[in-house]
Amino acid sequence: xxxxxxxxxxxxxxxxxxxxxxxxxxxxxxxxxxxxxxxxxxxxxxxxxxxxxxxxxxxxxxxxxxxxxxxxxxxxxxxxxxxxxxxxxxxxxxxxxxxxxxxxxxxxxxxxxxxxxxxxxxxxxxxxxxxxxxxxxxxxxxxxxxxxxxxxxxxxxxxxxxxxxxxxxxxxxxxxxxxxxxxxxxxxxxxxxxxxxxxxxxxxxxxxxxxxxxxxxxxxxxxxxxxxxxxxxxxxxxxxxxxxxxxxxxxxxxxxxxxxxxxxxxxxxxxxxxxxxxxxxxxxxxxxxxxxxxxxxxxxxxxxxxxxxxxxxxxxxxxxxxxxxxxxxxxxxxxxxxxxxxxxxxxxxxxxxxxxxxxxxxxxxxxxxxxxxxxxxxxxxxxxxxxxxxxxxxxxxxxxxxxxxxxxxxxxxxxxxxxxxxxxxxxxxxxxxxxxxxxxxxxxxxxxxxxxxxxxxxxxxxxxxxxxxxxxxxxxxxxxxxxxxxxxxxxxxxxxxxxxxxxxxxxxxxxxxxxxxxxxxxxxxxxxxxxxxxxxxxxxxxxxxxxxxxxxxxxxxxxxxxxxxxxxxxxxxxxxxxxxxxxxxxxxxxxxxxxxxxxxxxxxxxxxxxxxxxxxxxxxxxxxxxxxxxxxxxxxxxxxxxxxxxxxxxxxxxxxxxxxxxxxxxxxxxxxxxxxxxxxxxxxxxxxxxxxxxxxxxxxxxxxxxxxxxxxxxxxxxxxxxxxxxxxxxxxxxxxxxxxxxxxxxxxxxxxxxxxxxxxxxxxxxxxxxxxxxxxxxxxxxxxxxxxxxxxxxxxxxxxxxxxxxxxxxxxxxxxxxxxxxxxxxxxxxxxxxxxxxxxxxxxxxxxxxxxxxxxxxxxxxxxxxxxxxxxxxxxxxxxxxxxxxxxxxxxxxxxxxxxxxxxxxx
Numbered sequence: 001x002x003x004x005x006x007x008x009x010x011x012x013x014x015x016x017x018x019x020x021x022x023x024x025x026x027x028x029x030x031x032x033x034x035x036x037x038x039x040x041x042x043x044x045x046x047x048x049x050x051x052x053x054x055x056x057x058x059x060x061x062x063x064x065x066x067x068x069x070x071x072x073x074x075x076x077x078x079x080x081x082x083x084x085x086x087x088x089x090x091x092x093x094x095x096x097x098x099x100x101x102x103x104x105x106x107x108x109x110x111x112x113x114x115x116x117x118x119x120x121x122x123x124x125x126x127x128x129x130x131x132x133x134x135x136x137x138x139x140x141x142x143x144x145x146x147x148x149x150x151x152x153x154x155x156x157x158x159x160x161x162x163x164x165x166x167x168x169x170x171x172x173x174x175x176x177x178x179x180x181x182x183x184x185x186x187x188x189x190x191x192x193x194x195x196x197x198x199x200x201x202x203x204x205x206x207x208x209x210x211x212x213x214x215x216x217x218x219x220x221x222x223x224x225x226x227x228x229x230x231x232x233x234x235x236x237x238x239x240x241x242x243x244x245x246x247x248x249x250x251x252x253x254x255x256x257x258x259x260x261x262x263x264x265x266x267x268x269x270x271x272x273x274x275x276x277x278x279x280x281x282x283x284x285x286x287x288x289x290x291x292x293x294x295x296x297x298x299x300x301x302x303x304x305x306x307x308x309x310x311x312x313x314x315x316x317x318x319x320x321x322x323x324x325x326x327x328x329x330x331x332x333x334x335x336x337x338x339x340x341x342x343x344x345x346x347x348x349x350x351x352x353x354x355x356x357x358x359x360x361x362x363x364x365x366x367x368x369x370x371x372x373x374x375x376x377x378x379x380x381x382x383x384x385x386x387x388x389x390x391x392x393x394x395x396x397x398x399x400x401x402x403x404x405x406x407x408x409x410x411x412x413x414x415x416x417x418x419x420x421x422x423x424x425x426x427x428x429x430x431x432x433x434x435x436x437x438x439x440x441x442x443x444x445x446x447x448x449x450x451x452x453x454x455x456x457x458x459x460x461x462x463x464x465x466x467x468x469x470x471x472x473x474x475x476x477x478x479x480x481x482x483x484x485x486x487x488x489x490x491x492x493x494x495x496x497x498x499x500x501x502x503x504x505x506x507x508x509x510x511x512x513x514x515x516x517x518x519x520x521x522x523x524x525x526x527x528x529x530x531x532x533x534x535x536x537x538x539x540x541x542x543x544x545x546x547x548x549x550x551x552x553x554x555x556x557x558x559x560x561x562x563x564x565x566x567x568x569x570x571x572x573x574x575x576x577x578x579x580x581x582x583x584x585x586x587x588x589x590x591x592x593x594x595x596x597x598x599x600x601x602x603x604x605x606x607x608x609x610x611x612x613x614x615x616x617x618x619x620x621x622x623x624x625x626x627x628x629x630x631x632x633x634x635x636x637x638x639x640x641x642x643x644x645x646x647x648x649x650x651x652x653x654x655x656x657x658x659x660x661x662x663x664x665x666x667x668x669x670x671x672x673x674x675x676x677x678x679x680x681x682x683x684x685x686x687x688x689x690x691x692x693x694x695x696x697x698x699x700x701x702x703x704x705x706x707x708x709x710x711x712x713x714x715x716x717x718x719x720x721x722x723x724x725x726x727x728x729x730x731x732x733x734x735x736x737x738x739x740x741x742x743x744x745x746x747x748x749x750x751x752x753x754x755x756x757x758x759x760x761x762x763x764x765x766x767x768x769x770x771x772x773x774x775x776x777x778x779x780x781x782x783x784x785x786x787x788x789x790x791x792x793x794x795x796x797x798x799x800x801x802x803x804x805x806x807x808x809x810x811x812x813x814x815x816x817x818x819x820x821x822x823x824x825x826x827x828x829x830x831x832x833x834x835x836x837x838x839x840x841x842x843x844x845x846x847x848x849x850x851x852x853x854x855x856x857x858x859x860x861x862x863x864x865x866x867x868x869x870x871x872x873x874x875x876x877x878x879x880x881x882x883x884x885x886x887x888x889x890x891x892x893x894x895x896x897x898x899x900x901x902x903x904x905x906x907x
Contacts, residue, residue: 001034001598003027003129003252013065014276021131022286026063028131029070030253032094032114034456036072036137039089041595042463045078046245049255050140055265059274062251066278068287070137073225075242076216079141083110093124097136099206103198106166106205108212108227110139118295120319122326123617126351130320133288143212144220145229145236151215158211159230162186166204175200237264247596254596292316328418328612331356331381331389333408334399335368338422338604342397343372345604351612356381358389367876390415395445395615398422402495406431409446413438418445420611423504427495429634436626445614447607447622448629450504454606457579457597458509461563461570464595465513469584471567473513474545478506478561480577481535481552484822486889487843487868490553492881497532498551499525499639505577506549507632508624509561514545516631523642526555527849529888533643534847554847578603650885658884659688659893660902661764661863664706664871668897671733671872672713673704674740675751682755684903689762689795690752691895694745694781696774701725702745702781708771714742721772735872745781749788756793763794764863764895766819767807770799778806782814797839801829808833817863820844823855830860842866845889852890863893871897 008023018026040047049057050073056064074082083098090096090112098110105111113136115124120132128135146152165186169179179200187194192210194203212226224236241260248257258264265273284290296312330352332339339357346354357374359365362384369376376382381392390396390411395418398408406426412419413435425448426432439446452458465473480502485491490501520541525533534554540547550557559574568586572579582595607623614620662684665677673692681690693706698721710716710723714731723731725744733740745765755761765785769777778796785794796807797817804816817837818829823846826838842864846852855862864886870876883894884902896902 001031016065018065024129024131025135028128028135030251031128032112032135032137035094036112038463039086041460042089042467043085044467044469045082047072047074048258054257054261055269057248057250057255057257058261061249068285072137073140073142076141076143076213099209103202106202108205108209111136118291125320132316132320133291140225142223143226144215144218145222145224146215146218147220155214156230159208162204162208166201169201172199235267237267327351327353328615329353329355329394331358331393331396333358333396335359335364336399339399340372341602342604345601346608348605349608352608356389356392358383360384361877363875363877370875393417401489401493402427402500409435413444418615420447420449423448423450424632424636425629426633427636427640429630429637432630432633447611448624449607450508451603451607452505452577453508453623454610455579455599455603457599460582460595460597462512464584470565470569473563473565475564476510476513476547478509479550479557479559480505481555481557483556484843485553486845486847491528491530491532491847498553499533499536500636502551504632506551507635510547511628511631513563514542514547519543528847529849529852654887655884658887660899661689661691661893661895662687662899663691663895663897665690666900667871671735671740673706674733675743676740679751681899682752682761684899686903687899689764691764693766693768695720695768696777697723697725697728699724703728704743704745704748745784753788753790756790765794765796767798767803769803778803779810782811805833837861839863839865845886855890861892862890864891865895869897
């Protein structure tokens with residue numbers, strides 16, 4: 001579970017001060033609660049918040065401020081099953097105490113705990129949020145109240161007799177003849193065998209609990225905590241109140257409560273239970289006070305000296321801080337989107353510090369630092385020097401292109417660094433076998449990062465299947481697709497395509513539920529014009545099962561996970577890989593169990609936490625085993641081998657035919673949309689055209705500026721429409737050697753019209769009215785174009801397709817273009833208003849071969865814009881890729897911030 005650092009700060013609620021130590025104890029108990037949820041999910045057992053925990057859930061949405069423990073309840077049959085079957089399912093540290101399994105426990109209730117003694121192990125403190133104390137949850141059985149009044153009276157009388165006897169029996173043997181004779185009579189009366197080798201007090205308490213459950217098979221109308229009922233607390237409740245559960249918020253999680261919780265709370269706390277009253281706890285507060293005293297006595301005996309309680313508390317806090325100081329310094333290799341998300345998510349995991357960022361291009365590292373608010377003069381190493389990078393880290397997170405994974409893994413392992421590598425770990429089975437073998441020999445952690453594998457929801461799916469709820473799994477169907485991937489390595493790399501990018505997610509449930517012993521594989525792919533797959537459907541057959549996975553970068557599919565068994569099925573709705581909701585369906589369509597699970601942030605925090613845990617606790621079983629990573633890399637290798645080599649050859653003549661448009665002028669080397677940037681572009685040989693943006697001032701003058709606000713490009717603040725032209729002209733745009741001003745459209749035409757008439761320069765005027773609808777701007781721009789007699793050289797474009805429709809209405813022969821991110825949305829404009837030109841984004845270009853052919857055959861003009869090139873003053877690296885290569889995806893022209901680069905190459 002994850003808690004913001006602020007959660008652990010001392011806080012006052014309802015006038016009661018909750019110390020940091022208690023906050024950590026609360027968090028530790030919530031971890032125990034999560035374990036109860038997990039195990040009960042496997043066993044199909046219902047439990048409910050009870051007593052103060054129930055009141056806290058309803059009234060405070062968390063702990064009662066002055067409460068320090070948690071109580072839950074189970075109906076008797078579920079309670080006995082839990083005591084019997086849960087112990088073997090519990091994870092490390094957890095155990096269940098009850099009269100049935102602990103000869104020293106005489107309590108007539110069960111308790112799930114996280115240990116027996118104060119613990120300072122780093123893993124323990126990390127798991128339980130810095131709380132070293134033994135914490136747990138009390139579990140109360142809820143018993144039937146027989147409808148037979150005489151039988152009930154006899155049961156109560158028996159319970160009271162057993163309790164009195166247990167209290168009178170000596171704590172330990174040897175026992176006198178009189179006591180033994182009494183015990184034998186009890187054994188005979190109740191017909192329950194007694195183990196005379198155990199403490200007799202304990203054996204009597206066990207009989208007491210059995211008598212409490214005498215009528216567990218009876219169809220009673222009422223239930224109670226028989227322990228309390230026998231002692232005279234008239235807390236009987238209607239059984240129907242426990243018929244179903246609902247989930248209520250509890251701190252940063254949820255807890256199940258009986259649907260009839262209002263009746264229960266009225267019985268236990270009165271009709272005004274929603275009014276807070278600090279009546280204290282039923283035991284010494286805080287609960288860990290006794291543990292501190294126990295440690296104090298042990299220390300006095302061990303060191304033969306006196307210790308005060310305050311000295312022991314100081315020692316405990318020192319030990320906790322020392323354990324927390326065990327920090328793993330992680331370096332990130334790569335500066336893409338996933339690297340940013342990793343950096344952000346790492347802040348939610350204790351025991352990790354991102355100490356270095358590496359990219360072979362220093363400009364990319366500096367751009368990453370700026371975008372992620374990293375101080376370049378701070379302690380973090382920002383470098384293109386691999387030696388300096390590896391010297392600064394204990395472990396690495398590899399977020400580089402797929403084809404670089406194996407090489408970076410090899411280097412990291414050679415340098416003795418732990419590795420967390422983004423999926424797929426590798427594209428060659430033997431490479432990954434070798435790398436994992438090296439890691440094993442060097443006692444290093446080498447893990448594959450598929451975030452879904454580490455989240456609670458996916459683990460819940462595995463637990464449900466393990467419980468047998470849906471029978472034997474026969475079929476797994478998983479799909480993952482997304483639109484808008486035309487711009488990245490996902491499509492353009494030698495190992496690009498939808499399968500290598502997304503199949504790791506889909507293969508995860510397949511291998512976890514059906515295994516890796518595959519019988520046969522059948523694959524169908526839609527090819528992109530680049531030779532990569534824009535969509536793949538794969539069927540994997542097993543001896544007694546089958547799986548189907550679908551991945552898409554140019555085809556959108558349902559995005560669900562379906563696990564079909566011979567006694568039901570599991571459905572996880574889209575996006576299933578962010579596993580939050582799980583539905584379990586049965587033959588009866590009305591029988592559906594729904595599980596809601598937390599998936600915090602982007603989900604990477606779960607895999608980061610698991611990585612740190614594996615480093616700090618050698619031998620911890622990885623969520624994705626080495627054998628599974630080897631199988632996944634083998635699946636990648638087989639797919640790529642069947643697909644064949646992706647050809648990277650380029651038609652140089654086709655490159656020369658691509659039109660070059662200066663985006664906001666020569667805007668990488670000069671301030672965008674300034675007369676200087678526009679003039680530099682107009683002077684280029686072989687330039688096709690120039691793109692610039694127009695808006696209206698407060699006094700209805702047309703000015704050339706891109707953003708609706710002036711903040712980014714000038715020394716002013718606020719919206720363009722809030723300024724008069726004269727006021728805008730006072731704002732400064734800084735260049736290398738001079739100050740520039742926002743130009744008017746008239747000044748722009750004065751500059752560029754001679755180039756239009758003299759060399760055929762074309763102008764793309766983008767009407768910036770998708771966010772602010774400048775009334776009348778279309779007519780004003782058309783009129784000024786006419787005034788300068790350059791109608792034949794002007795293209796009107798806008799993200800607001802209704803505005804383009806108005807331009808065509810005002811001037812039927814106007815050359816217009818529809819702007820959008822995805823080319824489908826551009827085509828919507830043509831369908832609605834007509835025309836032959838679209839302006840899609842680099843990432844939104846078509847990636848299916850058939851779509852590209854359709855666009856070409858229709859004779860459409862496709863001018864592609866991009867967001868990958870830097871603008872003037874930005875630190876990011878100019879990509880190496882020649883944007884003209886997008887002719888392969890149907891581009892006829894490109895908008896570029898660096899037209900000089902392409903005009904020189906055209907000659």
